[in-house]
Every structure is written in structure tokens, then in C-alpha cells.
Amino acid sequence: DIQMTQSPSSLSASVGDRVTITCQASQDISSYLNWYQQKPGKAPKLLIYDASNLEAGVSSRFSGTGSGTDFTFTISSLQPEDFATYYCQHYDNLLFTFGPGTKVDIK
Amino acid sequence: QVQLVQSGVEVKKPGASVKVSCKASGYTFTNYYMHWVRQAPGQGLEWMGIIKPRDGSTTYAQEFQGRVTMTRDTSRSTVYLELSSLRSEDTAVYYCARDLFLEGRRYFDYWGQGTLVTVSS
Numbered sequence: 001d002i003q004m005t006q007s008p009s010s011l012s013a014s015v016g017d018r019v020t021i022t023c024q025a026s027q028d029i030s031s032y033l034n035w036y037q038q039k040p041g042k043a044p045k046l047l048i049y050d051a052s053n054l055e056a057g058v059s060s061r062f063s064g065t066g067s068g069t070d071f072t073f074t075i076s077s078l079q080p081e082d083f084a085t086y087y088c089q090h091y092d093n094l095l096f097t098f099g100p101g102t103k104v105d106i107k
Numbered sequence: 108q109v110q111l112v113q114s115g116v117e118v119k120k121p122g123a124s125v126k127v128s129c130k131a132s133g134y135t136f137t138n139y140y141m142h143w144v145r146q147a148p149g150q151g152l153e154w155m156g157i158i159k160p161r162d163g164s165t166t167y168a169q170e171f172q173g174r175v176t177m178t179r180d181t182s183r184s185t186v187y188l189e190l191s192s193l194r195s196e197d198t199a200v201y202y203c204a205r206d207l208f209l210e211g212r213r214y215f216d217y218w219g220q221g222t223l224v225t226v227s228s
Binding site: 001013032034036038039042043046050055085087089091094095096097098099100101 | 144151154157166202211212215216218220221
């Protein structure tokens with residue numbers, strides 16, 4: 001089974017900061033990697049699909065890069081509404097795996 | 108508009124089973140796969156499995172094999188998750204989520220509101 005790791009597990013940042021989260025797969029997953037945002041008590045929301053594609057309607061301050069085993073998710077200028085937990089998700093035909101998540105909170 | 112509406116809160120005793128429903132509307136039910144994802148209190152997202160509404164075929168995450176059953180009723184546009192031999196660690200919010208699966212894109216584009224299942228003696 002492919003294992004997904006994320007780092008850091010949590011971070012504190014200020015409004016306007018650039019935030020970077022990494023996701024690593026235990027083996028090559030090409031670009032089969034999505035990023036979700038989840039706020040407390042809410043279902044996750046897709047931000048980035050296939051590693052680097054911005055979902056329609058999502059702010060361009062969110063971006064993703066990477067392929068193979070190493071992926072990066074970036075918020076270029078953190079906004080108050082971005083304080084949340086972020087998850088990477090790998091898919092392989094009928095099997096899906098989430099990373100453990102990265103909680104972004106206010107410094 | 109697409110909606111996934113789940114059944115309500117459940118409280119179960121250890122060893123019991125629970126069945127959660129997810130009713131879809133606003134699209135052709137059999138055209139999209141459906142997933143179940145759970146989240147224990149304060150924990151991350153855990154993928155449980157997928158069901159293809161067209162033929163009812165399923166694939167489960169290894170951790171749940173033998174304890175989970177996903178079914179569907181096409182006449183009601185509803186998918187079901189049944190989890191047996193419940194233990195306290197199964198206390199979680201359970202979500203259904205639709206799989207877009209369009210033009211090579213695979214991600215969960217719509218989610219149910221979540222169903223809290225509490226396992227307690």
C-alpha cells in the first residue's frame with residue numbers, strides 16, 4: 001500500500017505569510033494527488049487536483065506543484081479564512097489515501 | 108443542484124452494527140461513483156471504500172475488510188454504509204462523497220453533511 005506523509009503536522013502563521021506544506025508518497029504516484037481544505041465541523045473542500053490544477057472558483061493564492069513522490073502546496077499570502085486543516089489525497093484507480101493533514105493556525 | 112443528504116446521529120453499543128444512508132439528488136445517480144470517508148474526533152480523514160452505483164461493485168480499504176458493507180438502492184438514489192462489530196475507535200463522523208471521475212480527473216466534488224456515530228457502552 002502507498003503511504004502518504006505530510007509535513008509539518010501543524011504550523012502557526014500570520015495573515016499575509018507565505019505558507020508551504022509538503023506531501024510525500026512512499027512510491028511514485030505520478031500526479032495523482034489532490035489537496036483539500038477542511039474547516040472545523042465542515043466537509044473538506046477541493047482546492048487543487050492532479051498536483052497542480054486549481055479547481056474552478058478557488059483563489060489563485062493557492063497552488064500546488066510536484067510529481068512522483070514529492071509534492072508541495074503553497075498559500076502565497078495567507079488570509080483569515082485560510083486557517084484550516086489541509087489534506088493531500090492520492091488516488092489509484094479504486095483506492096484512495098489521505099495524508100495525515102496539516103493544521104494551519106494563527107500565530 | 109447536487110445534494111448528498113445523510114441520515115442522522117447514531118449511538119451504538121460495542122459489538123453492534125450501524126447503517127448510515129446517503130441520498131443523492133440533482134444528478135444521474137448511476138453515473139458517479141460514491142465513497143465513504145470517516146473522521147474520528149480531532150483526527151484526520153480516513154478513506155473507507157468506494158461503490159459503483161451502476162452495478163453495486165465495491166472496493167474497501169484493507170483496514171475495514173470483513174467489517175464494512177457498502178450497498179446501493181438505485182430506485183432511491185441512495186447508498187448505504189454498514190459497519191459491524193463496532194468498537195469505541197469507530198466513533199467518528201462518517202461522510203459520503205461523490206467521485207467526479209471526469210476526463211481523467213478524480214476527486215471528491217460533493218460531500219454529504221456527515222453522520223456522527225458514537226460507540227459507547
